[in-house]
Amino acid sequence: MVIFKQEKELKEYLDKASEKIGFIPTMGALHRGHTSLIHQAKDDGLMTVCSIFVNPTQFNDPEDFKKYPVSVEADIELLVEANCDVLFLPDVPTVYPNGTEAAVAYDFGDLENILEGAHRPGHFRGVGQVVARLIELVNPAFLYLGQKDYQQCMIIGKLIELMGNECKVRLRVCPTVREEDGLAMSSRNRRLSEAQRSLSAMIYQCLISIEAKEGIAPFSLVEKECIELLERKGFRPEYVALADAETLKPLSDYDSSHKMVALIAAWIGKIRLIDNLVLQQVSSTS
Numbered sequence: 001m002v003i004f005k006q007e008k009e010l011k012e013y014l015d016k017a018s019e020k021i022g023f024i025p026t027m028g029a030l031h032r033g034h035t036s037l038i039h040q041a042k043d044d045g046l047m048t049v050c051s052i053f054v055n056p057t058q059f060n061d062p063e064d065f066k067k068y069p070v071s072v073e074a075d076i077e078l079l080v081e082a083n084c085d086v087l088f089l090p091d092v093p094t095v096y097p098n099g100t101e102a103a104v105a106y107d108f109g110d111l112e113n114i115l116e117g118a119h120r121p122g123h124f125r126g127v128g129q130v131v132a133r134l135i136e137l138v139n140p141a142f143l144y145l146g147q148k149d150y151q152q153c154m155i156i157g158k159l160i161e162l163m164g165n166e167c168k169v170r171l172r173v174c175p176t177v178r179e180e181d182g183l184a185m186s187s188r189n190r191r192l193s194e195a196q197r198s199l200s201a202m203i204y205q206c207l208i209s210i211e212a213k214e215g216i217a218p219f220s221l222v223e224k225e226c227i228e229l230l231e232r233k234g235f236r237p238e239y240v241a242l243a244d245a246e247t248l249k250p251l252s253d254y255d256s257s258h259k260m261v262a263l264i265a266a267w268i269g270k271i272r273l274i275d276n277l278v279l280q281q282v283s284s285t286s
């Protein structure tokens with residue numbers, strides 16, 4: 001694996017390469033969720049470029065930014081094991097040569113103000129800024145993202161549309177990789193205490209119960225049960241939501257005419273966890 005920190009060297013190297021590029025943008029503190037994206041891109045026969053950059057403009061909470069785990073050496077080991085071809089490790093001036101304020105902010109409409117956007121104001125503007133710039137730097141054919149960040153995948157889909165003809169990248173959304181008990185892998189999980197870690201699978205259990213109760217109970221009741229259960233276990237849930245999986249428009253109740261996704265965000269102590277599950281479509285029996 002070759003490592004670049006500067007734009008010029010990265011571009012020179014990538015310009016000479018003949019293969020199409022599969023790009024995996026990350027913020028580091030890598031785990032099997034991240035490496036699953038590398039494996040998918042490799043299986044798709046692409047040259048894999050992974051970036052590690054903790055983007056300051058997407059953190060609405062300065063404390064979260066300060067505490068974001070950094071483990072570059074271990075990350076490099078994981079990437080080498082995963083057969084990643086190129087690691088791009090830029091600093092802030094490389095990503096934002098004219099300063100963070102000057103970076104183009106795309107307008108994602110309602111999509112940036114609901115769910116995650118409602119609770120993390122400005123977050124998706126920051127995500128849009130960094131991904132647009134990284135796409136410009138890497139010029140990939142395919143971008144690999146994890147379903148774990150469902151709304152982010154939709155924002156980036158919209159970003160590609162908004163970037164128009166200058167951006168020919170295609171999106172590949174890969175399944176969420178989970179721990180054995182169902183907890184979605186996340187860099188933030190490293191900050192969980194043992195006690196918090198053992199409770200954290202509750203979020204996935206709630207998602208499963210939302211799926212299981214379709215046709216059995218109204219969503220408003222299921223939502224209430226999930227919130228109460230999470231609170232009883234010591235979480236501070238921000239939302240337990242059901243939405244149209246294609247548009248992310250909130251649904252007040254199950255509606256089998258839509259493909260649906262259930263989404264949860266909840267704090268445990270000072271750590272905010274998110275997860276989601278696309279509901280299996282119930283087959284209609286006639």
Ligand code: AMP
Nearest residue numbers: 026027028033145146148149176177185
């Ligand atoms: P992050 O480093 O958290 O910004 O994540 C970088 C990429 O890895 C994003 O596309 C995430 O959605 C994806 N990712 C993070 N966790 C997982 C997971 N558990 N399973 C699959 N993809 C993931």
